[in-house]
Amino acid sequence: MNRRSYHRASETERREDLIAATLDCIAEFGIRGATVRQIATRAGVTGGLIRHYFAGKDQMLQAAYRQVMTGITDEAIRAATEGGDARTRLRRFIVANVTPPVTDPRTLSLWAAFISHIPLDPTFAAIHRENYLTFLEALEALLLALHAEQGRTVSREECRAHAIAVNGLIDGLWLEGTLAADLFADKGLAETALSSVEALLRLSPGELSASET
Amino acid sequence: MNRRSYHRASETERREDLIAATLDCIAEFGIRGATVRQIATRAGVTGGLIRHYFAGKDQMLQAAYRQVMTGITDEAIRAATEGGDARTRLRRFIVANVTPPVTDPRTLSLWAAFISHIPLDPTFAAIHRENYLTFLEALEALLLALHAEQGRTVSREECRAHAIAVNGLIDGLWLEGTLAADLFADKGLAETALSSVEALLRLSPGELSASET
DNA sequence: GCAGGCATTATTCAAGCGTATAATAACTTC
DNA sequence: GAAGTTATTATACGCTTGAATAATGCCTGC
Numbered sequence: 336m337n338r339r340s341y342h343r344a345s346e347t348e349r350r351e352d353l354i355a356a357t358l359d360c361i362a363e364f365g366i367r368g369a370t371v372r373q374i375a376t377r378a379g380v381t382g383g384l385i386r387h388y389f390a391g392k393d394q395m396l397q398a399a400y401r402q403v404m405t406g407i408t409d410e411a412i413r414a415a416t417e418g419g420d421a422r423t424r425l426r427r428f429i430v431a432n433v434t435p436p437v438t439d440p441r442t443l444s445l446w447a448a449f450i451s452h453i454p455l456d457p458t459f460a461a462i463h464r465e466n467y468l469t470f471l472e473a474l475e476a477l478l479l480a481l482h483a484e485q486g487r488t489v490s491r492e493e494c495r496a497h498a499i500a501v502n503g504l505i506d507g508l509w510l511e512g513t514l515a516a517d518l519f520a521d522k523g524l525a526e527t528a529l530s531s532v533e534a535l536l537r538l539s540p541g542e543l544s545a546s547e548t
Numbered sequence: 549m550n551r552r553s554y555h556r557a558s559e560t561e562r563r564e565d566l567i568a569a570t571l572d573c574i575a576e577f578g579i580r581g582a583t584v585r586q587i588a589t590r591a592g593v594t595g596g597l598i599r600h601y602f603a604g605k606d607q608m609l610q611a612a613y614r615q616v617m618t619g620i621t622d623e624a625i626r627a628a629t630e631g632g633d634a635r636t637r638l639r640r641f642i643v644a645n646v647t648p649p650v651t652d653p654r655t656l657s658l659w660a661a662f663i664s665h666i667p668l669d670p671t672f673a674a675i676h677r678e679n680y681l682t683f684l685e686a687l688e689a690l691l692l693a694l695h696a697e698q699g700r701t702v703s704r705e706e707c708r709a710h711a712i713a714v715n716g717l718i719d720g721l722w723l724e725g726t727l728a729a730d731l732f733a734d735k736g737l738a739e740t741a742l743s744s745v746e747a748l749l750r751l752s753p754g755e756l757s758a759s760e761t
Numbered sequence: 762g763c764a765g766g767c768a769t770t771a772t773t774c775a776a777g778c779g780t781a782t783a784a785t786a787a788c789t790t791c
Numbered sequence: 792g793a794a795g796t797t798a799t800t801a802t803a804c805g806c807t808t809g810a811a812t813a814a815t816g817c818c819t820g821c
Contacts (some may be wrong), residue, residue, distance in 0.1 A: 343787055343798055365668045366579070371779060381800050382779085388798095392779065444667040451660040453727060454653060455578045464728055496735065500744040503720030504713065510723075511716060514666060515677055522709065531713040535747045556768055556817055584809060594770050595809085605809065 341380075350388050350398070352378050357399045362441045366448045369396075397458050400449040404466040407437055407446075412473050421480035426543055428477055429532055432505045433512060433524040443513040467502075474498040478536070500535050504528070554593075563601050563611070565591050570612045575654045579661045582609075610671050613662040617679040620650055620659075625686050634693035639756055641690055642745055645718045646725060646737040656726040680715075687711040691749070713748055717741070 344352070356378035360369040371392055375382040389395040414431035415424045431437060452459040475491075475498040482489040505528065512524040519527070529544035536543075557565070569591035573582040584605055588595040602608040627644035628637045644650060665672040688704075688711040695702040718741065725737040732740070742757035749756075 338785065338800060341799055365664060384799060386780070440667060444664070447664040447667065451578060451657070451664055454657040454660065467724060467728065496740065499724075499732075500717065500721070500740060500747075503724060503744070504717045506720030506723060507716030507718065508713070508720075510719060511680065511712075515680065519712075527709065527713060531716070531748055534713075534750055535744055537747055551770060551815060554769055597769060599810070600768065
């Protein structure tokens, strides 16, 4: 009875490994291929361990979804808080959402695999909503700052409406652009996104996109 | 040996029933719940019959995906070809994409369930691409017609770029608006979409949305 | 009105699923 | 360095899955 030798890891480390393995499996084989055994193999442990760290497979998937979404949102928000004037921060925010690592086949695969759970699982719906609202608020704040910087008075309601539209645009461009990256080869996604947002906000052409990097 | 009595249906009829049952199951239980047995039960037949009409479960799913996507695209294109001037047709096209039956929890569930197969199954990718391009071309034609009608000269390239942006916007608004319909209760999705497209095309406010129905 | 073709049912199969449980090896504590 | 704790392995269980096969009854053509 030779039992496998193993390493006792810390709780956070093990959880992170398991979630990473889950995401690997989903990206490679889809939700269907992300079985308890596959995930465990990828993480270098045996299947039973998963239930020692999560109440069940579903809970692990939820944790994985949470990580993917906060990853995307944080990436964009981080890009927008690195200083500079409001115009620059907004530009960075938009560009971050339509360039790697956000525009990445793997990220899209993960997002797509999870989104179909939203209509079925209330926990997934809550995670989605929370992230959506966080994203929207960050965008709204950026728009308010931009208008303030340029001496315009724009109501909060109008900023929110603009944020909804800009978010929709970013979502859609990200989705289609990542699904069929080759179709956007000539004119980059980022350029399309920037000039579109300019138009949405009724700024003059180049006001947002023309940049000193 | 009492064997169930049954009805011999025509090939097209049976295929349609099976696809409809597949969509019902996916909308209700997700891809996970759309098993051969569930689908067969819903269609009022036994599981074996599926393999008499489709090479396998995957092929049936592909047929179902094709039907959902052409359903969406056709709905929008039909709305845009019911006559009227270019401005009216474009408005109808946009509105059709952000109102029922396109904006519908069921439609979203189906779309979401299928989209995760795109990165994994080349057939799904091809179906997506075909529909995307069809949609884009319809949109591009509408934009060309609009500009011609209003006596502007706008290059085909610019129209295509606008079509890409407008498509992205519509996709994103449709997605978020259907996922969280309650957040959009105050200002309708259609109104948001119309004024956003106006801005994207740099039309003057109300030029597209103000309407005699 | 019957004979033959084939759509449909019934049944079986092997594989894989998520989960539960008990044994055990790796650390911690004193 | 021995005892105790528990993270981890190993194994088994019951169930579901998609697919294959054989039996059967409906419908068509004559």
